[in-house]
Every structure is written in structure tokens, then in C-alpha cells.
Amino acid sequence: MRRLLILIAVALGIFLVITAPSAAANSVSNVGNILYDAAQSVSTFVTSLI
Numbered sequence: 001m002r003r004l005l006i007l008i009a010v011a012l013g014i015f016l017v018i019t020a021p022s023a024a025a026n027s028v029s030n031v032g033n034i035l036y037d038a039a040q041s042v043s044t045f046v047t048s049l050i
Contacts, residue, residue, distance in 0.1 A: 016024045 013024075016027075
């Protein structure tokens with residue numbers, strides 16, 4: 001089941017890149033920004049503990 005879900009996610013990603021590359025790039029950029037902000041928040045929290 002897990003393998004099937006991964007396969008579907010990869011197929012959907014390839015489909016989106018082919019049909020709407022700009023939207024796919026924006027989505028990846030948004031996810032990157034969210035992860036960066038989360039890492040900064042964790043870093044600030046750990047720094048404030050020290």
C-alpha cells in the first residue's frame with residue numbers, strides 16, 4: 001500500500017511538472033520557504049534555552 005501511494009505521488013508530481021511547470025516551481029518554492037521558517041523557529045527556540 002505504501003509503495004502504491006509513493007508511486008501515485010511521483011506520477012502526480014511528474015504530471016504537474018509537465019502540464020504546469022510554473023505552478024510546480026512555485027509550490028516547491030513555498031514548501032522550501034515553510035521548511036526554512038520552521039528551521040529558523042527551532043533554532044531560535046534552542047538558542048533561547050542556552
